Amino acid sequence: MSSFLTDITTLRERARSKMDEGPITAADQIALRITQLQGEPNFSPIGIENRSHAEYVEGDGLVDMIKEDLVAERVAIESYSEIVQWLGDKDPTTRRMMEDILAVEEEHADDLLTLLADLESRGGV
Numbered sequence: 001m002s003s004f005l006t007d008i009t010t011l012r013e014r015a016r017s018k019m020d021e022g023p024i025t026a027a028d029q030i031a032l033r034i035t036q037l038q039g040e041p042n043f044s045p046i047g048i049e050n051r052s053h054a055e056y057v058e059g060d061g062l063v064d065m066i067k068e069d070l071v072a073e074r075v076a077i078e079s080y081s082e083i084v085q086w087l088g089d090k091d092p093t094t095r096r097m098m099e100d101i102l103a104v105e106e107e108h109a110d111d112l113l114t115l116l117a118d119l120e121s122r123g124g125v
């Protein structure tokens with residue numbers, strides 16, 4: 001059975017490896033679509049807190065941090081769901097992209113729920 005907690009060196013190596021791969025994020029996909037629609041994506045960090053639907057809340061301990069992440073995932077799910085509904089048949093290409101992003105966010109929330117259940121079975125460690 002693998003250990004739940006991974007050492008920091010391994011985590012850093014994995015993060016660097018992911019960065020080298022250049023993952024396509026939801027932000028990348030949305031920015032590309034905005035560009036395709038002749039818009040101009042806003043990459044400025046200035047005002048990002050006001051543009052974000054989720055709040056940044058520091059958790060007090062691992063379980064609390066995961067719960068805050070879960071709240072943020074649920075906010076994202078709600079936001080993407082509303083966008084999908086709003087798009088309807090007006091823009092099927094963007095709607096499909098948003099549905100794909102929504103599915104990924106639902107997986108994230110599911111992963112966090114599984115993680116929380118695992119931690120709770122270990123006594124909240």
Ligand SMILES: [Fe+2]
Binds near residue numbers: 073076104105108
């Ligand atoms: Fe997510």
